[in-house]
Amino acid sequence: MNGSLNKPKGFGQILDQTFRLSKQHFKTFFLVFLTLVGPFFLLQALIGLLTGTSFLKEASVGTDIFTGGLESWANDLAAEEEMVTTANVIGSLLVSLITFISFLIYPAAQGAIIFAVDHIRKGESFTYKQILKESFSRYGPLLGSSLLIAVIAGGMTIIPLIVVAFLVTFGSLVHPIIGILMSIVLFTALFVGVLYFMVRWGFGVAVSAMEKGSAPGLGRSWHLTKRRSWTIVGLFLIYALIIGIITAALELTLGLFLGNSVVYQLLVNLVTLFTTMVISVGYAIIYFDLKIRNDGDDLDQLIDEYETV
Numbered sequence: 001m002n003g004s005l006n007k008p009k010g011f012g013q014i015l016d017q018t019f020r021l022s023k024q025h026f027k028t029f030f031l032v033f034l035t036l037v038g039p040f041f042l043l044q045a046l047i048g049l050l051t052g053t054s055f056l057k058e059a060s061v062g063t064d065i066f067t068g069g070l071e072s073w074a075n076d077l078a079a080e081e082e083m084v085t086t087a088n089v090i091g092s093l094l095v096s097l098i099t100f101i102s103f104l105i106y107p108a109a110q111g112a113i114i115f116a117v118d119h120i121r122k123g124e125s126f127t128y129k130q131i132l133k134e135s136f137s138r139y140g141p142l143l144g145s146s147l148l149i150a151v152i153a154g155g156m157t158i159i160p161l162i163v164v165a166f167l168v169t170f171g172s173l174v175h176p177i178i179g180i181l182m183s184i185v186l187f188t189a190l191f192v193g194v195l196y197f198m199v200r201w202g203f204g205v206a207v208s209a210m211e212k213g214s215a216p217g218l219g220r221s222w223h224l225t226k227r228r229s230w231t232i233v234g235l236f237l238i239y240a241l242i243i244g245i246i247t248a249a250l251e252l253t254l255g256l257f258l259g260n261s262v263v264y265q266l267l268v269n270l271v272t273l274f275t276t277m278v279i280s281v282g283y284a285i286i287y288f289d290l291k292i293r294n295d296g297d298d299l300d301q302l303i304d305e306y307e308t309v
Contacts, residue, residue: 005121009289014235018282021120028128029281032112033273040102041269044095045262051091054261103150107142110280111135111209117284118210141208141215148216149201156194164190192233199232200225206287224290232286239282243275 004017022029049055112135119126135142164186172179200222207217207224214220225232250271258264 005117005285005288006292008293009285011231011235014282014285014289015238017285018239018278021117021285022278022281025116025120028116028126028131029113029277030274031128032116032132033109033277033280036105036109036112037102037273037276040098040105041266041273043098044269045266047091047094047098048262048265053265054259056258056261056263104143106276107146107205108132108135108139109276110146110205110283111138111142113277113280114206114209114284114287117281117288121288135209138209138212141217142205145204145208145216145218148218149198149204152201153194153198156197157190160190160193195233195236196229199229199236203283203287203290206284210287224287224294226294228290228293235282235286236279239279243278247271247275 004013009017112131115131115134116126119131164183167186168179168183171182201218203221203224204215204217207220208215211217211220251268254264254267258267
């Protein structure tokens with residue numbers, strides 16, 4: 001049994017465990033996302049090639065690699081905006097369809113990570129095939145919970161966004177400063193509010209994976225996150241900040257050398273897979289931490305071990 005994963009953890013301990021487990025089990029965790037989601041990125045790259053995106057863009061002759069890379073990137077983006085053809089429209093529709101299908105597969109990848117972390121905290125060995133099998137055995141509840149949460153998130157975002165936009169526009173007509181202040185206050189409140197409720201309901205996916213008969217798990221998630229909501233919000237904001245900085249730096253660097261080419265898009269997608277993997281590990285660790293705090297799982301395991309001895 002992994003002691004550090006079977007006792008309540010503080011803010012910093014959860015972050016530490018997230019990056020530690022991501023490093024220790026990188027091969028298995030990344031392989032899960034690469035095999036489940038990676039093929040969709042390859043299809044997107046193929047569509048990009050068929051619709052005219054350069055496979056590999058190099059710096060222009062007579063300029064240094066950084067200047068040439070920036071020019072190449074900017075020119076590619078401008079060309080894509082100007083060149084609206086039937087092939088591009090069809091390509092965009094196909095990419096959207098592939099993105100939607102990949103979204104339906106993500107719950108299986110998240111479920112595999114949850115089962116893997118569960119094995120780790122119990123001190124059990126596991127294989128890539130084993131956690132995939134366990135995840136797909138719960139794929140229906142995982143998918144249903146994910147779709148329900150996505151629909152709720154969309155409704156909570158779109159409708160208030162329309163109201164906020166109307167209020168900000170009205171305030172701007174009264175006075176520009178009023179419009180600016182209203183936009184800062186209202187959009188911040190909207191962002192924090194949606195994030196809060198997504199944290200309260202968002203662990204329904206983990207509940208659907210680990211607790212049979214509890215899908216879609218929204219009520220159970222609401223109970224688990226009680227008194228820990230803002231701590232979890234802070235954790236995900238830190239995850240987003242760290243990963244956002246890393247992703248932005250890599251995208252800028254790759255863009256300088258490769259422009260907006262197919263190779264660039266593939267590498268950016270690989271970075272996205274990595275960052276999604278890290279967040280998934282953090283999500284699983286937070287879920288089990290919540291279970292320990294609310295259900296006394298650590299005491300149950302100690303009792304089981306004592307009885308075994």
